Amino acid sequence: AFYSLLPCVFSFNVDDKNGLNFHGSLEDMFGYSVQQFENSEGKWVLIGSPLAGQPAKRTGDVYKCPVDRGPNPKCIKLELPENTTIPNLHEVKDNMTMGTTLVTNPQGGFLACGPQYGYMCGQQTYISGVCTNVSSTFQVLNSIAPAVQECAKELDIVMVLDGSNSIWPWNSIIEFLVKFLKNIEIGPKLSQVGIVSYGEQVIHNVNLSQFNNTLSLLGKVMNLEQQQGVRTMTFLGIDTARKEAFTVERGARPGVKKVMIIVTDGESHDSHNLKNVTAECEKDDIERFGIAVLGDYNRNNRSITEVKKFIEEIKNISSDPVGDHFFNVSDEFALLTIVDALGSRIFALEATSGNYTSSFEMEMSQAGFSAHTSKEGVMLGAVGAYEWNGTVVMHTDQGTMVPLNADFHDPLDERKESLAGYVGYDVQSASTPNGVLYITGAPRHNHTGRVIVYKLDGQHITVTQVLKGEQIGSYFGSVLQTVDVDQDSYTDILLVGAPMYMGPEREEQGQVYVFKLNEKGMFEHQATLKPDNQTCCTSAHSHGCTNVRKNDPCGARFGTAIAEVSDLDLDGNRDVAIGAPFENDHRGAVYIYHGAKKTIKEKYVQRIPGPGDGVKTKFFGQSIHGVMDLNGDGIIDVTIGGLGGASLFWSKDVAELYANMTFDPSKINLQQPSKGCMLGGRETVCVKTRVCFSYSVKSEKDDTNSGTGESLINPFPFIQYVNIPSNCKQLCDSSVAVMLPLNCTLAPPCVASVEMSKLHLPCYGSNFPTLCSLVIKANKEKFHVLITTRNSKDNAYNTKVMLSFTENINYVKVEVRFLAVFITVSFYIYIYIYSPLFNQVGYDSDEVNSTLFDNSVKISIPVKYEAGLRFTAHMKEDHIIVKEGEQHPRVFNGTSVIGEEVKISYTVRHAAPVQSLNTPTHSRVFLDLYYARSGQSCHQGKKKKFEESQIYFGSFHTFFGYYMIPCVLFHSFDVFTILQCRKLSK
Template identity: 45%
Template structure:
């Protein structure tokens, strides 16, 4: 990818003559986000490259490119290596980039930053605050999760003579512990072994860390014995495993995992032991190891039926069988997921686990607040996080539930965020490009109780147009009042069934939006409106102007359209379309291009 810096000359438009070009690998999406930046060291172009490391690892990065230097080189800030908490693999740092008023620095986010909970990965996202001297000040994740509620797990292992070899049982146990979120405030585990009788290998409160518990498990020796008293073992665990004196915690979810390779010698106890477990709300997983039966050509149906009777309902969720001891290891991942999902973190119950905070970012006029879009929140309904120096306010699902009317869990609210002002009050705006399939823009304010109040909402007029994916406020006459809100619908289809794209114009009165028509590109499949920005006065008439990107115009070469400001609006006829620039300009202008020269995506993003 490359970035062009256009030089100053005389005239009324912008031109590419004498442009400075900064280049990095196109595959790393160099130029996806761009910001001008100034510090004591000079003037810079900050460039996001969210797929840096591709294809092995898309950690992402920010580059600093010095504008006034003789050369055209960019230096990596190496921020990704300093964000170590959690899992920064493929986090896409640099997807968003915004200046901040805090110490005149900037912020960048990696919305795919991951958190491992048990055997599941969540994607709460991470944002990094960077000082004017390009050093990482802090990294924070407003949606980082507590990995489930308290859970006490009793693992009951058959150690009778028929279990052979023993080593796979130990490997299974160690691997299972690796997949659990073990700690005093999350999951505790006790291990018991039985044959004729049952005994503790260690109790719930014996080990405080995963590592120490795994080490202890490595040393467990097979108990051995001629009988398999499975129901006595289950009853022993029911009565003893979860006692407070043995580390059990009030209110913790109780789980039992029973691993056995043979029919019990005490099946007559089944009808009293299992109901007793149910009465204590103990969730049970039954695992049948069929190795002994298969090796000795014994019918497995009775064993399977017995272990199914141990497992909680529905049986298909809580029962497993494996062909031999060595294949126990293969079910660990699925077992871990199902244990974790006892807490209900699936489907409609997802809250901020997949929120991808930082998918969009915007510094508000209220200098303390940064808006962070969380498009994956609430099962991809989406929301917005209000971040300030003191705390993060995650706006609740209920705040937007009625206005979105999202029955398909796919609105992606927070895909874009911005704010508008009437001079005295500031209103917040969030885009939801998949709301009711047509896209939606929501305007809201915060009341005295710091709760969101919906002011207005506008929906797109075509299914699949991605209306609301791009938001751009414009103060045309620089009086502190937002004159227009431009809303991109880059996948808007023309009558020829091509994604020409559109940009809608809205005026704002006390937060109420009024449609003033639209701008439209001229070529098929251009995706006009993928990027929109207000720029300083280009034609010296004292009004701010607007640039709109059409990254797929001209078979992927890309183009940008320039629209002049006019009093309190903008002219709907473009004054110029790149690549047909004139040879003059009045301001420094930064344009981002992605890809090779023959497929540059000019207009994908710019500042």
Template identity: 45%
Template sequence: MEYYCLLLLWICCQLGFNNCFNIDTKTHKIIKGPKQAQFGYTVQQHVAAGGEKWLLVGAPYEMNGPHQTGDVYKCSINRRNNGCSKLNLGRISLTNVSERKDKMRLGMTLTSNPVDNSFVACGPLWSYECGSSYYSTGICSRVNASFKFSRTIAPAFQRCETYMDIVIVLDGSNSIYPWYEVQAFLINILQKFYIGPGQIQVGVLQYGEKVVHEFKLSDYKSVEEVVKRARSINQRGGEETNTALGINVARSQAFKHGGRRGAKKVMIVITDGESHDSADLQQVIKDCEKDGITRYAIAVLGYYNRRGINPEAFLNEIKYIASDPDDKHFFNVTDEAALKDIVDALGERIFSLEGTSKNGTAFGLQMSQAGFSAHNVEDGILVGAVGAYDWNGGVLKETRQGKVVPPKSSYSLEFPEELKNHGAYLGYTVTSVVSARNGRLIVAGAPRFNHTGKVIIFTLKNSGELTILHSLKGQQIGSYYGSEIAPVDIDGDGITDNLLVAAPMFFSGGLEKGKVYIYRLTELNRFILEGALEIHNGGQNARFGSALAPVPDVNGDGFNDLVVGAPLEDDHKGAIYVFFSQQSRILRKYKQRIAAADLAPGLQYFGRSIHGTMDMNNDGSVDLAVGSLGAVVLLWSRSVIRIYTTVRFEPSKINIFVKDCQRGGKDVTCMSAIVCLNVTARTAIPPAQEIGIKYNVSIAERRFNPRAVLDNPAKLQPQNLTLLPGVETCKHIYFHVMETTDYARPIVFVVQVGLQGSDHGPVLDDSWPTVMRTELPFWNGCDEDERCMPDLALQSTTDLMTRNEGRSEGLWRIIEGNRRRMVVDVRLENKGENAYSARLNITYTPNLRFSSLIVKDTSDIKIDCYAEIKPRNEKICNVSAPFMRAKSQVSFRLEFEFSPTVVLDHVRVVLEANSDGEETNAADNSEEIYYSLNYEADLLFTRESHPSRYDIKSELALEEPGVIGPPFNLTFQIQNLGYFPVRDLQLNIEIPEMSKNGNRLLQISDFYIDKVSPESLNRTRSGPEEKVKGFVKI
């Protein structure tokens, strides 16, 4: 008993009662960063130029100078250099943009591209100024394999409506007076302009007889700089007003010196008189129209009013200079001092006419926050834009050829206009699946759609044509269904098998735990819900499903696996769950749970981000990087091995007839077992790595007196052994077999294997057995083909048959009243080879009761009988277990008692002998005894009368029927003195009724029967029935 307790304890220690497998939680590595920057919000394993491996860690709250922009850290995993360095991606922006940044959150989205070892980091809150508005369109930066900035990705960015090149053409001739009024107007209108990169830039030229460039378009980048320069502009003077020349120089020179491609061209002409070169105006204006220059013309009438001159011709000339219509582009003021009165009106007309799209669609991406999610595809990158189209969201694409922006109408079928105020947040996450039928399909989540969430599957052409193929809907309000999505290619054939959709705020069992839905992608591109992943031991706010990370095959079974994050589990400490796959499905029960509390104190939000695609420590196994608040944890995968165990015996069978040694003074059969052990790796392992294993051998004999015993009891203790992968090592174990009668069951030899250390090195494949049970059979004593061919034969006689009678069907036998038993004498003989599991079946009719089986001769063959529950009239007897020897026989007597209650007209006894072997002659394996029966009756009949005598005179008669003479009682009694019941007994009674003279003698007054059950009678009193010679028969 002590041995079995020790063995059980050892097995329990080897197998363990926990949910750990091959993700190492003992020798992990923690890389720390600034908590206030949310270091660890995202994490990516990355290979840089030269093959060096890094971790990319997003820190979306990182400061960059005075701005909170967020950033990305690159962290070395080399033991010699554990530091992280900031890439300073927050400094990167678009050119010619009035950048505001507005807490850019760079690193909130991070995705690496293994094709060219580049990566993309996005700041979805990146903002810029457009006039008085701030647009948060988002921005992403692509970084090459050398950690150098490659290009900016901003598919939602649109030029401001204030993206203008404005040239102001000032009349500085002598007639302008006073000049300071013109200069004040210039300063006022400049202060109305939104001057800066990506917005307005201004150039000023002054003309009279000649034209002078006061400053060019590209000279100044801010309102302050321009206003300061304007204050120093002096009146040039001149006797002539060559307005056509000034306009033409502005058109041909000013817009080219610092002018920007794509900027709207605006010219403001201010003059106080008719031009001296009016003949050139027609061509000059024609050229301006050709160059797309919008012209505002201001007529200053001070000169005309002071001299009382009719300004009609002057006004017509100025209207001709202004763009059509005149009411939008033409101004006139009474004098120079009145210029200040049109500043506001001029500014409003410039911005309203030049900055608004006719259909208003240009503003659908103003607050798109593109880069909230990102996903690499073959020809570019997809970015989620949750704020696009009034926060319904969208998915944009950037390629080498340009940006791809699907129109708002593309989403209208799944995101109807009546639900636009819900803020669906489409693009909260974006990924793709690969179908066998249609190739790559894009998948995007909208976790706030109709409050329950939605996922759409669609195609997107580079022309902007978006076609929605399918949609999946959430089930619970507020569950944030679709906030995380992941495709899983389980078998690694390049075709997506499952699509996972997370609802991390799913409410279940009174707690907000989270749930991950599993959809199977069919060959017909249908997504079939096949179940969900849930945890039942997590607490409130676990947020299971906040991170989904498909990972390559972790355990070496050939199928890719999955890791799910629950960052708020364990009071916000966090945990991750490892799920294995089989065939084409993800197993619903997680294989390993790794809690932050088991790794290091102080970890928070562990599991907020997960990435595992490569071997980071060069041991051949895929490793995991898990983000938390202010830290990233590197979890190494341990190699998975199998220990192959084979056992062979010398000799290969136990021959109990050969006692070749002695143990404890007894002759026994000595044997040896050769135990061979070999280690093979399911996942990568260095071929020279030594693996320490332990093994234990035992003989599974659960009895007080075991049939086999190890020669050396010390072998019962675990033995240590060091193996190299692929190299077999064998050990000899010696044992002996005791004298036994149990030859049928083989001896079971048990080898239990395990690893010497559980904290380091490889782990055992838990799908592979660690207990090897090998059976050692007994030699059956038959021919070399190991097939026993017995020949059982039965012979029987019975005491119902006389010595001279033969046995024939249908014989009648009378069973004497004193007979109680029936005896059958049987001889069972095995004429062939050993008969294993020899059995005798005895079947008999219900009028017999089995009494005994007694072996008659001195044979050592034992016969043990037992009754089957059903039917009752059957006995099964084991003959000489475990086998009946060849050429042996046994004689025995069967005794049956006749039933006193069950009486049949026959008796039958069937004997049948069989075994596990193949009978050479089955004809003599059965005997049948059958007789038809009659039973001898033993009846006693008595009569008693009272009075005993009554004299009747011959002349007397019963003349009056109503007059009755003295009573005369007759009592009859019948008794069955025999053993068996008597059936169908008939009693006839005749009494005299009339005398010879015809006088009536007797009249039956009463008749009754007692002490006999009514059902045993065929009839009762029937009255006079028949007259026979003066008698009445009843």
């Protein structure tokens, strides 16, 4: 009885009613990340708020929230962005999203990351990401930005200006120069600018080394005079700039990138030098930008042919690819509109050693998008590296290891797969007897996602395994968690989240894959965890819904956060918590799974619903952390974050309950029971039952509990208060005597009269004792007997049903209820059968002798066994051709006039050899049947014994649509086969 009640007990380890709540701004994403933390000042919950600083800078930050200072703790901002800096950089901290990633450091303190941290190279902003090491006293120790690269700011830029008379107004050229130069950092270790102007002749207006700052250069440019001239000697100006402006004497620096910008408004008069001049520029590695000004052509209504010829000439001047190096504007005033685009393309050269159109490597890496700390160092996910293919940076005390693009991506093997896989979306490590395995997820790889397992040997990466997702867009690999379940220092399982996995209603239900680490260091798929099914009720999908959702998308996104939580139930195994922040209209929920036998149980033990309203606080389960006892009771507590708040839940004490039931006597001989008790003047069997419960509380503190118990047989509520001292080991015995009333509703003494009103077997629906035959089918060996009894007087006690049967059947089970007053009870007895049977059913009860006559029923059941035949047909031809208007003679002289031959084989099989065969004399449509012996003579059908060596032929008629077909039959051993048939006209 005790064990039957266990499924009704819903145990839990986390008290979700009396937690500690921390509130913040939903717009700041307060609660996006959480970590438990302890130092000499006390115990804290660290909460990340990646968009703190709304609406201006949104730098993000981390808050420290005390847990031992009352029910309404005040969280304090740590001001990490202000104290995070990388020297010698033009930093961009706006929108740096500090607090996106939070991880504790094994050496003390914690690591907080802002993956959107950037810096400037000229006018180009690069998003490298940054992480800050914070000490146990909340002091910034240092900042890590492994993806930051030194800007190649040194450029030698020479501007070649058309100063001929057709350029008008010249002031527009000056405005263009001023706006362009204001965006250039000029100095000895920065960029240098020289200016050459031409008409019929060439003049050096400004040498490269003439000015060492932008302001001084602007003063010179604003007073720059127009060259004048009726001829446009463009290629003379370009060649002079190449040979003279880029010389050491005029300030050119060896090894520095050379850039030339040509501005002209008309077709040159020396275009015959185009190929030679541009070829020399290529030899000198001068990158050229051509700007065609169409003002003079438009003012003089030049033909389209002339315009096209001019544009083609400037395109030939520009470097390849022409689309990135060529500009054209309608007139001189429009030059201002291309300043920003020209600057972006030129200044992109500052961060690359070659052509600026080369692909990004670490410039947009967003290092710190994910992080994982271990004894070996810090793993930082950099999803934006290598054009968003991503990578994982390893930072140790000895330095930083940045993998090459080919370490995680094979261009040959993956050339047909989509790029931008986001390697580094999450990172983990696994400890094995053979060393450390490093793990990273790429949720966008080939649209289905994958997980990469690799080893690290110095600077060398060896990929050992790749786990692939199964559904497009599921984001498989976006969340990873390794778990050492049995706490033996070696990893047992890897959990992989696919939070956007589509459920049966095309909602983002999400699921989590469990991979077990085998002895060979390989992960094997073991199970898949899923949340409670979410019904999507939105304004667009609200038919039949009682509670329409307000938020999209629908679903759970189960697996958005996965956390290893230290032993919650104190059984020696680590447990797991999984977040589903989209559940319940974006209120969110968290599922708790217990660890067991080096893995986790597939059924969750507790579901914690989000405490928010889905409006001011939502996405409960976005982040989870549970590794510390924060209230001193010796049990690990769990912190769960959402957006707009976070909650700390206290874990409950764990009690182990033991039950023991003993009987005296321990066995009863049903054939010769020892009747040592008197009940109602009648000798009967008595059994003394002893039920003992014991429990132990695993927490170390003293406790006082109270409880209420209730008997299932007879209610006897009581309240018992127990104080358990820490050193008490004495168990208290208690006993309860239960009196069972006889409940005589009629006049005493109590009299029961039980009669057997019906005995029913599954025999064509018949009710016994009416005789029928029972057919035992070949594939059905079990049947049931339905017995109906009725008590017409007081409660019947010691009622017994006795069913006697022959040895060829076995009893299986019985289903029966208590026979109370004026109650009719029907119950089944299940039986296995093997041969013809005989049943006798009776029962006994404490009742007067005058009513005993109706207490038994005796039946004999004829049994028939199903033959177990199997009939198959096979036809070689699958159709018959019938020609329209086809006629047949009334008298057949041979089979050829009947028509085409149709071969059909019929086979009747039996499990054993056939000893005899009954051949009928007539068909079911009352046609005479004739059989041919040895294919020659015929005889009418009769019972005939067949020997195994004999073969008999015969014929009978059957119908196929509108055709009657005579067929030939033969018999051999246990197989009957009809050999061939011919069609007959209707």
